[in-house]
Amino acid sequence: MLTREGENGNRIPAGCAISGIFSKSGTRINGKKIIDSISVMHDRSNGLGGGFAGYGIYPEYKNQYAFHVFYETNEAKEICERYLDRHFDVINLSKIPITRIPEIKDEPLIWRYFVDPLRTRLASSQLDEKEYVVRCVNRINTRLDGCYVFSCGKNMGVFKAVGFPEDVGRFYRLNEYDGYCWTAHGRYPTNTPGWWGGAHPFAMLDYSIVHNGEISSYDANRRFIEMYGYKCNLLTDTEVITYITDYLLRKKKLTLEEMAAVVAAPFWSTIDHMEEPERSRYKFLRNTFSSLLITGPFSILLGFTGGMMALNDRLKLRSMVVGEKDDMVYIASEECAMRVVEPNLDNIWSPRGGEPVIVRLYDEAMEEIGGDE
Amino acid sequence: MIRDYLYPEYEAVRNPDLCIGCRACERQCANLVHRFDSDLNKMVSDSTNCVDCQRCVCICPTHALKIVKSDHTFKANANWTGEVISDVIRQAGTGAVLLSAMGNPKEYPVYWDKILINASQVTNPSIDPLREPMETKTYLGKKTSEIRRDRNGNIIPETSPQLELETPIMFSAMSYGSISYNAHKSLATAAEELGILYNTGEGGLHEDFYQYGPNTIVQVASGRFGVHEDYLNAGAAIEIKMGQGAKPGIGGHLPGEKIVDDISKTRMIPEGTDAISPAPHHDIYSIEDLRQLVFSLKEASDYKKPVIVKIAAVHNVAAIASGIARSGADIIAIDGYRGGTGAAPKRIRDNVGIPIELALASVDQRLRDEGIRGAVSVVVGGSIRSSADIVKAIALGADAVYIATSALIAMGCHLCRSCQAGKCNWGIATQVPELVKRLNPADGKERLVNLVHAWTHEIKEMMGGMGINSIEALRGNRLMLRGIGLTEKELEILGIKHAGE
Numbered sequence: 001m002l003t004r005e006g007e008n009g010n011r012i013p014a015g016c017a018i019s020g021i022f023s024k025s026g027t028r029i030n031g032k033k034i035i036d037s038i039s040v041m042h043d044r045s046n047g048l049g050g051g052f053a054g055y056g057i058y059p060e061y062k063n064q065y066a067f068h069v070f071y072e073t074n075e076a077k078e079i080c081e082r083y084l085d086r087h088f089d090v091i092n093l094s095k096i097p098i099t100r101i102p103e104i105k106d107e108p109l110i111w112r113y114f115v116d117p118l119r120t121r122l123a124s125s126q127l128d129e130k131e132y133v134v135r136c137v138n139r140i141n142t143r144l145d146g147c148y149v150f151s152c153g154k155n156m157g158v159f160k161a162v163g164f165p166e167d168v169g170r171f172y173r174l175n176e177y178d179g180y181c182w183t184a185h186g187r188y189p190t191n192t193p194g195w196w197g198g199a200h201p202f203a204m205l206d207y208s209i210v211h212n213g214e215i216s217s218y219d220a221n222r223r224f225i226e227m228y229g230y231k232c233n234l235l236t237d238t239e240v241i242t243y244i245t246d247y248l249l250r251k252k253k254l255t256l257e258e259m260a261a262v263v264a265a266p267f268w269s270t271i272d273h274m275e276e277p278e279r280s281r282y283k284f285l286r287n288t289f290s291s292l293l294i295t296g297p298f299s300i301l302l303g304f305t306g307g308m309m310a311l312n313d314r315l316k317l318r319s320m321v322v323g324e325k326d327d328m329v330y331i332a333s334e335e336c337a338m339r340v341v342e343p344n345l346d347n348i349w350s351p352r353g354g355e356p357v358i359v360r361l362y363d364e365a366m367e368e369i370g371g372d373e
Numbered sequence: 374m375i376r377d378y379l380y381p382e383y384e385a386v387r388n389p390d391l392c393i394g395c396r397a398c399e400r401q402c403a404n405l406v407h408r409f410d411s412d413l414n415k416m417v418s419d420s421t422n423c424v425d426c427q428r429c430v431c432i433c434p435t436h437a438l439k440i441v442k443s444d445h446t447f448k449a450n451a452n453w454t455g456e457v458i459s460d461v462i463r464q465a466g467t468g469a470v471l472l473s474a475m476g477n478p479k480e481y482p483v484y485w486d487k488i489l490i491n492a493s494q495v496t497n498p499s500i501d502p503l504r505e506p507m508e509t510k511t512y513l514g515k516k517t518s519e520i521r522r523d524r525n526g527n528i529i530p531e532t533s534p535q536l537e538l539e540t541p542i543m544f545s546a547m548s549y550g551s552i553s554y555n556a557h558k559s560l561a562t563a564a565e566e567l568g569i570l571y572n573t574g575e576g577g578l579h580e581d582f583y584q585y586g587p588n589t590i591v592q593v594a595s596g597r598f599g600v601h602e603d604y605l606n607a608g609a610a611i612e613i614k615m616g617q618g619a620k621p622g623i624g625g626h627l628p629g630e631k632i633v634d635d636i637s638k639t640r641m642i643p644e645g646t647d648a649i650s651p652a653p654h655h656d657i658y659s660i661e662d663l664r665q666l667v668f669s670l671k672e673a674s675d676y677k678k679p680v681i682v683k684i685a686a687v688h689n690v691a692a693i694a695s696g697i698a699r700s701g702a703d704i705i706a707i708d709g710y711r712g713g714t715g716a717a718p719k720r721i722r723d724n725v726g727i728p729i730e731l732a733l734a735s736v737d738q739r740l741r742d743e744g745i746r747g748a749v750s751v752v753v754g755g756s757i758r759s760s761a762d763i764v765k766a767i768a769l770g771a772d773a774v775y776i777a778t779s780a781l782i783a784m785g786c787h788l789c790r791s792c793q794a795g796k797c798n799w800g801i802a803t804q805v806p807e808l809v810k811r812l813n814p815a816d817g818k819e820r821l822v823n824l825v826h827a828w829t830h831e832i833k834e835m836m837g838g839m840g841i842n843s844i845e846a847l848r849g850n851r852l853m854l855r856g857i858g859l860t861e862k863e864l865e866i867l868g869i870k871h872a873g874e
Contacts, residue, residue: 214497216839217846219853223770227744252520258528265843267506277527284530287512288520290845291747296497297840315505315842317498 016200016212017044017165017186018320019332020301021341022308026365027327028056031174034182037330037337039166044212044333045186049199050168051160053208053303055181056369058155064091064114065133065205068151068158069140070196071109076146083144087136088115096159096172103167108196112157130205130250137204142233148197153206154305155369160185160199168199180361180369181308183301185210201303202238204246208303211238212333213318216296224291237298244292245302254285256302256309260356262289264314301331306369307360316353323348329359377466379459380445381420385429391437392416398429398438403796403808426789428798460719473719474792474802476619476711476756476778477726483711484730484863485762489872491853492838500842502833508843509829511541511773514679514703516747533703534679536610538773539568540829541844542763544821545708545754545775546592546614546683548574550627550636550648551715551792552781553809554581556801559784559817561585566818567825572775575599575614575625575650577639583607590681593670595624596650598640605673610704613666615654616685618712618755621726625650626716631795631804664700671701679703681752686710686732687725691739698740698749705749706775707732712755713778715802716793729755730769734867737770737849746770746849760831769867770849783824784817 019037021029034052058066067084071077084090092114098107122132137149151158156179159172165186185200201208215221215237222232222240228251230243241263248259265271265286271279286293297317302309310331312320323330323338323345330338330345338345351357361369385406394416398407404422407429409415425440447455460471493499500507514535521529544560551574558581564571565588572590573582577599582589589608593600605611616622627648637644657663667680682697683706684690690707697705709729714722733753740746753766754775763774782788785799792802800812832844841847855872856864864871 214840216493216497216841217850220846220848220850223741223849223851224746227741227746254520268508268510269506277530280530281528284517284528284532287532287535288517290512290516291848293843293845295841295843295846296493315500 016188016210017041017333017337018184018210018212018299018301019337020181020183020210020303020308020310020330022181022329022331022359024327024329024359024362024365026056026180026361026368028178028180029182031169031177031179031182033341034184035166035169035174037332037341038169038184038186039164040336040340041186041332041334042164042166044188045164046188047164048162048189049160049185049187050163050165051158051185051187051199051201051210052165052169052172052174053151053156053158053183053201053203053210054174054177054179055156055206055303055305056179057157057177058114059369061092061114062155062369064116065152065154066157067113067115067137067149068096069111069113070148070150071111072146074109076144077109077111080140080144080147083136083140084113084115087118087121088113089118090115097176098171099173101167101171104161104163104171107161107171134205134246138231142231150197151203151208153203153208156206156208156303156305158201158203158208160201161196162199180365181303183208183210183303183308198234198236200238202234202236202242204242205250206303206305207242207245207249209238209242209245210301211241211298212320213237213298213313214296215241215294215298215313217294218296220291221294241294241298241300244294248289248292249304256307256358257356258285260309260311260354261285262292263294264311264354264356265293266354267314299333306366307358309359310351310357312351312353312355314354316350319350321348321350322357327362331357377462379462380443381423382443383423383425383440384420384443385418385423386439386441387416387418388437388439389415391435393435393437395434397432397434401428401432401798403798403803403805424789424791424794425787426791426798427787471719472716472793473722473790474716475713475788475790477723478790479723481710481728484728484859484867485758485765487857487859488730488765488867488869489855489857490761490764490768490835490839491855493840497840499840500837502830502837505837505842507833507837509540509832511538511844512536513538513750513752513772515749518747534610534677536570536679536704537568538570540825540832541767541771541773542825542828543569543590543752543773543775544571544780545712545777546572546574546590546612547715547777547781548576548592548598548627549579549639550576550631550804552801553797553803553812554579554635555809555812555814556781556784556817557582558814559812559821560780561588562814562818563821563825564588566822569825570609572612573608576627576636576648577641578604578607579635579639592683593666594650595652595654596648598642598648598650601641602673605670606675606678608678610679610681611670611674612681612683612706613654613663613670613702614683615657615663616683616687616708617714618685618708618710618726618729619714620717620721621685621687621710622652623718623721624652633804636804660696660700663697663702667701681706683708685712686727686729686755688727690727690732691735694736694751695739695743695745698743698745702749704752704772705736706752706754707736708775709753709755713781714792729753730765731863731866733766733771734769738868741849760828761835763828764832764835764847765854767844767847768850768853769869770851772848779824780821783820784812
């Protein structure tokens, strides 16, 4: 089999393209649109990984966790399904529909499950529901050979593969899905691991991350976050950023703005010039979570139920632009990726380094999708 | 009677063509090496007393003097070296423990010199510290683990007491008594200008220096010299000294002849009495006792000062640090076996303790394994010799470093390792008024400030090279390090890969 990311103990830096499309009114956007957007940035990828995350794509199962799973063998599938049956009530299962195309080769078995945690198991675990799901997924990914859950949120899903992103999109037939938010990633890794799980987005519950950059703080971040029950197996930046996000937002219950003030903290000189009480709060956040400051170039798109956040490193060492048209928001590594799907943008700007751009569904739309935040 | 004459290890050599007979060397040498011989009508030197402090070399106006290692030798023997033979002769003559000063000078591995630092190429950019902000500000103290919010949902920004450092460097403990008033003043004023801290050591705080309180760490050691309520509240932090890298497991002894005047007042002991620090704190025989002392000091200082616990790096340092992290202490300071001292038994200095690099690596990893790294900050010293050592220490996991030997060198010390004699020609490790005044505190301060500025510039250059623009992103970032010429085991303990991996 192909080597997994992280398996030989080596970290893999990668350059990338990212793109995101969001409808604040909850209008469901067809998956073809995000393929069109990411495909113009073809040269920012090298064919060694592409992927998408769609939100609001499973309205008929919006209350179940949607597990997307890669299997290397049928035996692995049987083992994993036995595990799922012991821990979850499986409402529906099916192969994820694909179209075989010459550009995408060596695909694993790709299955989808809509599940509810088994009430009795959940109660005896003494965990909250999300933590229960996270631990089950981690167990499958680390303990069960040949199984990899790469998406486990509600009413959202990740689709990824080894290949150029536009081919990955066609392979997964994304034109058959509609969602209020899409993010996409084209990968330019500096080795050839060729393992599908290593493509991005990287997701945990409904958080999904696409990231372009190579963070210089990686090992400081990794060694800190591993104190809190996370295990960085893939040794990629995106993995550690996802865990940081989960830790700060879900476990520490920070707001998105507060999270941005941790991972892309303002310089001390900037904090010193703030008015109270901001100054104390920014100082508190930066000092308390100093090991989660991310340095080096990055542009991140964080997808979550009902919203999307874009964030650049403090020095803005990676390109990222934002465009708006009516209720639609476009965010991409390059302007062309927005223009190709919306030539007449109302406005376009380049967020400053460390300045989070947060978009959310309008309240009515939020109710519609059954968001829980 | 057997003659115990040992030929001097170093010889003062004078170039007669250059010497103008000004007798400056004679006046400057407290060891009485140089004198004018009126019969011969020239300067002569008796190297027997020479400690190789380089004072005469530096002040000679015509550069007529140099110190050379003597080529006198015992019969060559790889086992019974000249040093070993000499030590036996000395002890047979005196029946005494051999005294020494400053850090362990033996040829043990220096792990700093077997670690290499990374730099960015292509996949991410290096950052130019002259063009972009490059942050070295460091806060020491417990990191709050719980986020509390007020009724409006705003974060309540309260933390345990923190120390703010402009750069992750502090001057390590050197007591008033072991070093001079002027040396202390140099350290205090330099710390103030640099926005860092110096440490009083165990000899109390001279009343003139209370004004530098915000840049002072006050130390409480086993002798409790000079400890009273105002002292505990005078500084920014309180350090409990459990041990010292140069002499783990033993106490200290400042002879009565050094307990003069102000030192007696500051230490709160009568003039002329020996100041003896017991080997252990006699109220700390176990970890639970330490916890009580930590909280006694916090009570006495109204919970406004972080408490540092300083230990020597010994074999089970990781377990000890784990215990300290749970004792209520805010900061752990670890002192490696190469740390300096004003006086230590030579055998202890040269044979007890472990290298700070290994101690740091295992402590940092142990605290992370136990999920309590945030409960304490980790400060390391003994011996940090350059900005590169600091970068490596921080990447291994330290929050900040303590420097002392390099601070002494900045003030004029030439590492002759004779502090215990009290005749420091540079005015540092002495209480002799004529010698003390040779160190001008303004000069001492300027050179300390220069040194720390220079090192900070170099730290920024190396950080920028790695694409890191804030010191906290370097802390514990071991992927930025590679070992060279190290065994698997050493790499495993250091938690780093070998170069080329």
